Amino acid sequence: MRVRIGILTGGGDAPGLNAAIRAVARRAFQLGHSVSGVQNGWAGCLEGGVIEELRPADVRGILPLGGTILGTSRTNPLKMKDGVATVIRVLRRHGIDAMVPIGGDDTLSVASALHEAGFQTVGVPKTIDNDLSVTEFCIGFDTAVGVVTEALDRLHTTASAHHRVMVVEVMGRDTGWVALFGGVAGGADLIIIPEFPLTLGDVVSHLYRRRGEGKLFSIIVVAEGAHIPELEQEAASQAETDAFGHVQLAKRGIGDALARRVELETSFETRVTVLGHLQRGGSPTPTDRIWATRLGVHAVELIAAGKSGVIPIRRNGEVEVVPLADVIRETRRVPEDLYALTRVFE
Secondary structure (H helix, E strand, O other): OOEEEEEEEOOOOOOOOOHHHHHHHHHHOOOOOOOOOOOOOHHOOOOOOOOOEEHHHHHHHOOOOOOOOOOOOOHHHHOOHHHHHHHHHHHHHHOEEEEEEEOOOOHHHHHHHHHHOOOEEEEEEEEEOOOOOOOOOOOOHHHHHHHEEEEEHOOOOHHHHOEEEEEEEEOOOOOOOHHHHHHHHHHOOOOEOOOOOOOHHHHHHHHHHHHHOOOOEEEEEEOOOOOOHHHHHHHHHHOOEEOOOOOHHHHHHHHHHHHHHHHHHHHEEEEEEEEEEHHHOOOOHHHHHHHHHHHHHHHHHHHOOOOOEEEEEEEEOOOEEEEEHHHOOOOOOOOOOHHHHHHHOO
């Protein structure tokens, strides 16, 4: 049976989103289905939103592009009166029979609610933080880790030349996957993540010990959501929240706060680099392209098979299908044994 499939990208943009959009559209066209692109995340499914038909030419040449041709937002229909009902009404009005939302826990929580309300929905996992349950891969993570690694490679030379402490703030709201993988790959000597808080005293002791061993520079990677007790009040004063109730961590400034206090406590010249949106930008890595393609294609095949409330994921190196509810049930955190790896190189 011929169906019209809607695609949207929600939450923060990530390299690989366009690869997923292309995969969904190309497989749908191949199976004889129609495709509509919902603009600007869930905002496009509300009254006044924009939904337009996608044609083969619209997804041609977008595989290597960062960002998302559909736009995105952090609009949350679950916080609106009759939000899910409104979304379904708007989608039906545009002739859409099924949805493929591409996003993280916030986007997929709305997708799960859509399924529970009776609208056919199959998700695709995307989050630079890589913290969705069950799946080993989320679109954007591999590219972000590459950006962090390259930045640390570059910062090592200037840190060494000037005998400085370099504090590098990277993405990671509730988990430290980007900080840990990027930090280990880039040779950081201290990695601070939300799962394993450190005190300012721990950081200072680490720096004095390195100096005592003749190591005259240090590279500290800190996840933007990390907690350092002595800095909490200063960081919290900058807090603002989005539509899903999350603190806007770019304004929290944990990297800046840490760099200031380190220099004050040690008198070691200290600089901060906040990678911020650089981690979201640019062309996706081959890994992000390949897995976005595999998961996007599989999502359409699930739609065609009449499935709903499920999501294709990567597990044990293969594509598997699990309930949407499973990937949003809890946050996947860095385990202690993996974090212990970072302590080898302090």
